[in-house]
Amino acid sequence: MKLKNVELETILANMVQEIDFSGVIHxxxxxxxxxxxxxxxxxxxDAIPNTTNTRFGIASGCKFFTAIGICQLVERGSISFHSKLSNLLDHSFPQFNEEVTVHQLLTHSSGIPDYFDEDEMDDFEELWVKNPMYHMRELEDFLPLFQNQQMKFTPGEKFYxxxxxxxxxGLIIEKVTGIPFTDYVEEHIxxxxxMEESGYFSLDSLPAKTALGYIDKEDGTWKTNSYSIPIKGGADGGAYVTxxxxxxxxQSLLNGKLxxxxxxxxxMTPxxxxxxxxxxxxxxxxxEKAEDKIVKYHVMGYDPGVxxxxxxxxxxxxxxxxxxxxEHGPHKLMYLLEDRI
Structure with a gap:
């Protein structure tokens, strides 16, 4: 970084104060x-401060783990990126196009319906009114939310x-390996x-040094996200990491360990x-590309309170x-850092 650390610390401290940031910058x-x-x-x-070793929920940041897991199975020859969903799972998807591939699922271009469609629903919390979040412990618990719906578009047509x-x-990983998805990620990733401090913990039995997620309301009050997200994370989000x-x-991914x-x-292909x-x-x-060159590889996650x-x-x-x-803060800090990398 071009700036002296002292300068960097000052700039970050000012932004942290300005946006009332809660979390860790590393x-x-x-x-x-x-x-x-x-x-x-x-x-x-209880006014317990965050520390650099606090575990945080990272919502969709976990899709990174799922993609790594699938790539590991492709390397082993258990599946291929061209394998079709219709040949991999025994679950019923009556309206799904039989040509949907693993590659399309990985790149958000499959066209299958989503259980949380941002075009139709603004608030993730709405999902758990009719589907109690405390029942959402396994990947299969999500199937009734989307498996009988119609395709959104032809597979491969666009990013969505x-x-x-x-x-x-995640269900493909479970079928191929014969073990629960979260066990697979903890063992093979x-x-x-x-990553000794990380795991898929249930909201009703969080370990020590784990941050509760907070939803701030406009009137200045707040609540935790305990009833606003699935009780246990899975293949699309919900693990806790430091x-x-x-x-x-x-580092492990870039160094060939995974x-x-x-x-x-x-x-890393666009x-x-x-x-x-x-x-x-x-x-x-x-x-992100600049002048036909990739300048940034990144992951992100948003949930109520995360x-x-x-x-x-x-x-x-x-x-x-x-x-x-x-529910906000990391990206403003990231852009501030980017200006100085």
């Missing part, structure tokens, strides 16, 4: 940690962000990456243009991880 490159700091409370009622597609990918652990994930160099290249200019999607991650941003910048080999137990 910046690291090949020379070591450039900046790490914790802000706000992991538990507001889809949570259900990643639920289906978290362990080799030495900022340090997520840094280890990037997939081969050839497979990493496939993950397969499809998203709905934003110069923004693309690979397998489980977004990419926001998350993390990126790898290849030019400087810098990793940024910013989890938060509030």
């Amino acid at each position: 910046v690291e490159n090949d020379t070591g940690v450039i900046h790490t700091s914790a802000h706000g409370f992991s538990n507001r009622s 962000y889809n949570n259900a597609g990643y639920i289906v990918l 978290f362990k080799p990456a030495q 900022a340090g652990d997520f840094t280890k994930l990037w 997939v081969s160099k050839e497979m990493l290249d496939k993950m 397969w499809i243009e998203t709905n934003n200019d110069n923004d693309y999607y690979g397998y489980g991650m977004w990419m 926001s998350f941003a993390s990126a790898y910048y290849p030019a400087t080999e810098t990793i940024v991880v910013i989890p938060s137990n509030k």
Whole structure:
């Protein structure tokens, strides 16, 4: 980074105060940690501060894990990116196009219906009025929310962000390996990456040093997200990680500990243009281009009471991880850091 650390600390501290940020900011490159700091409370009622070792929910940041898991199975020859959903699962999807492939599910271009369609529903919390969140413990619990609905478009036609597609990918991992999805991720991704503090924890039995998610209301009051998200995370989101652990994930992936160099290249290929200019999607991650060159690989997550941003910048080999137990903040801090990387 071009700025002296003192300058960086001041600029970050000012922004943290301005946006009332709650969470952790972690910046690291090949020379070591450039900046790490914790802000706000992991538990507001008891005024327990966040620390750099606090675990945070990262919502859709977890799609990264699912994509890595699928790529591992392709490397083993258990499935291929061209494998069809209709040949992989025994579940009933009466309206789905039989040509939907693993590649299309990974790149949000399958056209299958989503259980949370942002065109039709504004608030993720609305889902759990008729479908109690405390019943949502397994991937199969999500199937009734989308499996009988009609296709949104022809497979491969366009990019359309889809949570259900990643639920289906998680079910494929379970079918092929014969073990629960969360066990697979903890054994084949978290362990080799030495992510010792991370896991898929139930909201009703969170371990120590785990931040509660907070939903701030316009009148200044707040509530936790305990009844606003599924009780246990899965293939489309909901794991808890520390900022340090997520840094280890990037490092392990880039260093060939999770997939081969050839497979990493496939993950990091800009397969499809998203709905934003110069923004693309690979397998489980977004990419930003400038002058036909990829300058940023990143993942993000939003849930009630959760926001998350993390990126790898290849030019400087810098990793940024910013989890938060509030609904906004990480991206403003990330853009501020980007101006100075």
